[in-house]
Amino acid sequence: MPIIAALTTRTIASFNHPGHDLEHVGRIITSDAVLELIRTSYNRHTSRGLTPKDAVIKVGQTVIATYCNRAGIPTG
Template sequence: MSTITIRNTEDAVARIAALATKVIADGGHEGHDLETVGAIMTSDDVLDAIRRSFTRNLAKDGATVKDAFTATGQAVIASYCDRAGIPTDDEA
């Protein structure tokens, strides 16, 4: 396991986008390779949504940076899969 250092919101946004891209592409679903998913994840709209989600999650009572990072990453992956019609483990 590696350590991720988050100094500010932009660090979090970049790391969440990168990790979500890798997780989705590693799923091996046709049409969702690293390059394709990366292009979507780095679009202004998606980066803005990640930023809003991270900020919203961080503002919750008692939330840590790790909590906000994890919740946002999960939401990003779930949203992508839902929109792309990729089944999650619960749906498989």
């Protein structure tokens, strides 16, 4: 799960939106609550037959989209 948190944090911070630098995003993404959601989602995807790689991609996409939607960062 740390790799998903690290990759999504770097990706979100790379958008360079004010107030969403690497440190700020990292604090949110590495919070216990978010890490637990990442773990649960990854396990759910792999138990449904996704490969580990595909599960990482799927979870990462979801984390990025959710963060951006909640922060008002356009994703399109």
